[in-house]
Amino acid sequence: MGDEDWEAEIIKPHMSSYVPVFEKERYSSGANGDTFNRTPASSSEMDDGPSGRDHFMRSGFASGRSLGNRDAGESSKRENTSTMGGFGVGRSFGNRGFSNNKFEEGDSSGFWRRYQDGNDSEASGSSRRGGRGGFRGRRGGFGLGSSNSEYEQDEGMQRAGGLFGSRRPTLSGAGNGDTYQSRSGSGSGRGGYKGLNEEVITGSGKNSWKSEAEGGESGDTQGPKVTYIPPPPPEDEDSIFAHYQTGINFDKYDTILVEVSGHDAPPAILTFEEANLCQTLNNNIAKAGYTKLTPVQKYSIPIILAGRDLMACAQTGSGKTAAFLLPILAHMMRDGITASRFKDLQEPECIIVAPTRELINQIYLEARKFSFGTCVRAVVIYGGTQLGHSIRQIVQGCNILCATPGRLMDIIGKEKIGLRQVKYLVLDEADRMMDMGFGPEMRKLISCPGMPSKEQRQTLMFSATFPEEIQKLAGEFLKSDYLFVAVGQVGGACRDVQQTILQVGQYSKREKLVEILRNIGDERTMVFVETKKKADFIATFLCQEKISTTSIHGDREQREREQALGDFRCGKCPVLVATSVAARGLDIENVQHVINFDLPSTIDEYVHRIGRTGRCGNTGRAISFFDPESDNHLAQPLVKVLSDAQQDVPAWLEEIAFSTYVPGFSGSARGNVFASVDTRKNYQGKNTLNTAGFSSSQAPNPVDDESWD
Numbered sequence: 001m002g003d004e005d006w007e008a009e010i011i012k013p014h015m016s017s018y019v020p021v022f023e024k025e026r027y028s029s030g031a032n033g034d035t036f037n038r039t040p041a042s043s044s045e046m047d048d049g050p051s052g053r054d055h056f057m058r059s060g061f062a063s064g065r066s067l068g069n070r071d072a073g074e075s076s077k078r079e080n081t082s083t084m085g086g087f088g089v090g091r092s093f094g095n096r097g098f099s100n101n102k103f104e105e106g107d108s109s110g111f112w113r114r115y116q117d118g119n120d121s122e123a124s125g126s127s128r129r130g131g132r133g134g135f136r137g138r139r140g141g142f143g144l145g146s147s148n149s150e151y152e153q154d155e156g157m158q159r160a161g162g163l164f165g166s167r168r169p170t171l172s173g174a175g176n177g178d179t180y181q182s183r184s185g186s187g188s189g190r191g192g193y194k195g196l197n198e199e200v201i202t203g204s205g206k207n208s209w210k211s212e213a214e215g216g217e218s219g220d221t222q223g224p225k226v227t228y229i230p231p232p233p234p235e236d237e238d239s240i241f242a243h244y245q246t247g248i249n250f251d252k253y254d255t256i257l258v259e260v261s262g263h264d265a266p267p268a269i270l271t272f273e274e275a276n277l278c279q280t281l282n283n284n285i286a287k288a289g290y291t292k293l294t295p296v297q298k299y300s301i302p303i304i305l306a307g308r309d310l311m312a313c314a315q316t317g318s319g320k321t322a323a324f325l326l327p328i329l330a331h332m333m334r335d336g337i338t339a340s341r342f343k344d345l346q347e348p349e350c351i352i353v354a355p356t357r358e359l360i361n362q363i364y365l366e367a368r369k370f371s372f373g374t375c376v377r378a379v380v381i382y383g384g385t386q387l388g389h390s391i392r393q394i395v396q397g398c399n400i401l402c403a404t405p406g407r408l409m410d411i412i413g414k415e416k417i418g419l420r421q422v423k424y425l426v427l428d429e430a431d432r433m434m435d436m437g438f439g440p441e442m443r444k445l446i447s448c449p450g451m452p453s454k455e456q457r458q459t460l461m462f463s464a465t466f467p468e469e470i471q472k473l474a475g476e477f478l479k480s481d482y483l484f485v486a487v488g489q490v491g492g493a494c495r496d497v498q499q500t501i502l503q504v505g506q507y508s509k510r511e512k513l514v515e516i517l518r519n520i521g522d523e524r525t526m527v528f529v530e531t532k533k534k535a536d537f538i539a540t541f542l543c544q545e546k547i548s549t550t551s552i553h554g555d556r557e558q559r560e561r562e563q564a565l566g567d568f569r570c571g572k573c574p575v576l577v578a579t580s581v582a583a584r585g586l587d588i589e590n591v592q593h594v595i596n597f598d599l600p601s602t603i604d605e606y607v608h609r610i611g612r613t614g615r616c617g618n619t620g621r622a623i624s625f626f627d628p629e630s631d632n633h634l635a636q637p638l639v640k641v642l643s644d645a646q647q648d649v650p651a652w653l654e655e656i657a658f659s660t661y662v663p664g665f666s667g668s669a670r671g672n673v674f675a676s677v678d679t680r681k682n683y684q685g686k687n688t689l690n691t692a693g694f695s696s697s698q699a700p701n702p703v704d705d706e707s708w709d
């Protein structure tokens with residue numbers, strides 16, 4: 001079944017019997033699921049802004065999918081068999097379907113009362129704007145142009161489409177775009193997110209890229225306000241330090257070759273004790289269950305402690321987060337940092353940016369964990385949540401600010417954050433942060449008034465992939481004498497992931513997926529697809545097949561995204577269908593399988609995706625469907641990634657790779673080569689060691705000569 005058939009498929013009446021299970025405990029005051037089941041979607045109260053929208057989000061894909069409000073009511077009474085929360089909301093005719101729902105009594109008004117935290121005025125303000133939920137019927141719209149991006153970003157470019165209704169359809173003037181717009185009313189609804197390939201031009205033809213500060217999510221001038229306030233993280237020590245076990249291959253990390261390039265690199269440390277951290281930090285490390293350093297930590301910690309700028313590349317799941325957090329915290333403690341107090345303008349010492357909301361939240365939780373019992377206060381802010389909430393978090397004090405780029409720029413624009421005290425700037429998933437999507441915002445950040453120059457601050461970049469062309473941009477951010485740490489092959493896949501590539505044509509993919517998932521049973525599995533609409537579609541399909549599934553992608557509300565992740569983490573939904581928004585950084589316990597239902601367009605993306613499993617010495621499996629109709633361009637880089645990771649390479653894949661041979665190829669699908677190591681040409685002083693600290697001149701060099709020099 002091709003793309004064009006999806007909408008036909010999705011509106012089959014039987015599908016409306018699949019309604020979501022909601023996390024009743026978490027939003028207990030509203031008894032979501034109950035409300036959902038009880039409440040008929042009949043009258044028109046969608047004008048209720050946030051609450052209407054809230055219900056809209058929660059009321060499930062059955063509702064808006066195709067049958068409008070009446071079916072929403074009907075389906076809500078049906079057996080609650082699916083665990084898929086709210087996807088496809090308003091998908092095709094959602095505008096209508098949801099503009100009439102009446103869920104607020106039991107559900108979201110309760111939620112809002114509970115979490116609004118004194119922000120009724122903002123909430124009602126947005127209520128008065130009216131009809132937000134109604135317009136959101138277009139979210140995720142099939143064939144509506146919102147979902148065809150191959151890449152989803154949380155901030156930056158994507159917001160242009162999402163916030164201002166300036167998506168590709170508005171350019172087309174016909175077809176999907178028109179349909180979409182007519183269905184979604186004025187198009188003023190805040191609809192999801194744009195992807196890398198989507199246009200950033202409004203219907204009026206102007207470049208509409210705007211940060212939240214310019215009238216975006218902050219809602220000063222246009223569009224409804226974002227009112228979601230994420231629930232606070234648990235405060236008890238057990239939850240803060242909850243962790244999963246390192247796996248059987250954790251000790252094998254020591255055999256990975258590490259190359260450090262640049263001048264005067266400090267020697268690696270072999271133990272936490274050698275880092276000479278303060279007692280509180282050591283206690284926190286022990287409580288986190290860390291007894292032994294990972295390679296990237298052995299090398300990065302002393303480099304950062306020595307005050308050097310760093311670009312570090314290490315395989316997925318190998319502890320890069322602690323590699324930067326621990327030395328930064330150690331510095332702060334050594335400098336005798338004072339507790340930051342309530343102030344209207346906060347001046348954090350450290351700013352950490354990451355490309356997705358869920359990832360930055362995860363980093364924040366790590367920062368909170370390692371700073372436990374110190375006076376260092378970490379704060380997280382990200383898009384899709386109420387701006388007022390972000391501001392309230394910040395003004396209470398902020399030493400480490402974890403942020404997605406768009407929200408960060410907004411807050412800076414609102415003069416809640418001053419940059420003069422910034423000593424550490426961390427770009428996690430740095431290659432992503434510097435690429436076309438986020439690069440402009442990052443450049444804005446480093447040239448913001450008050451931001452110390454690169455000479456005055458310490459800049460740290462971490463990722464599992466560092467394409468050569470992106471490395472070349474790093475000079476803008478890093479001091480010229482920065483050090484480069486490469487743990488193993490730069491851009492290489494984690495060897496603890498057993499990779500299988502299956503040749504599956506697009507018409508057979510669903511059948512194969514179900515077959516695999518049935519064999520897998522309840523083991524946690526992430527299924528990656530290429531577009532947002534396909535994520536909805538596949539998740540719906542799996543629910544239909546009675547496989548408990550949830551989904552995460554950029555067209556889902558932040559609340560839905562967090563709920564989906566929560567459901568997946570706790571095992572309530574063992575299958576998570578995701579777009580690339582979940583490809584990077586997410587550290588979820590017990591993800592045993594990754595399935596690439598669609599291969600991504602770049603090999604780096606592949607490496608990140610499969611890295612959601614096989615973390616921290618645990619083993620995992622990745623199965624990828626290779627469709628010769630569309631994936632041949634990946635054959636060569638796949639062969640390279642597989643062989644570098646000592647995986648079996650299917651003969652048919654080698655054949656395709658050979659037949660699509662591109663002279664000069666050295667590893668990647670998008671022109672960027674695998675940078676085997678530091679791309680600076682003239683550095684001196686390079687040493688290659690294994691992570692037990694012994695010189696490995698005898699050992700085979702992991703460096704791919706082809707792309708070096």
Ligand SMILES: Nc1ncnc2c1ncn2[C@@H]1O[C@H](COP(=O)(O)OP(=O)(O)OP(=O)(O)O)[C@@H](O)[C@H]1O
Pocket residue numbers: 243244246289290291292293294297314315316317318319320321322463464584585586587611615616
């Ligand atoms: N030294 C250590 N000992 C035990 N566990 C560790 C250690 N370092 C990190 N971990 C754990 O390993 C897991 C993966 O770490 P982390 O998320 O930092 O990986 P990463 O390298 O950033 O991965 P990705 O490239 O996917 O972002 C986390 O659960 C983390 O707590």
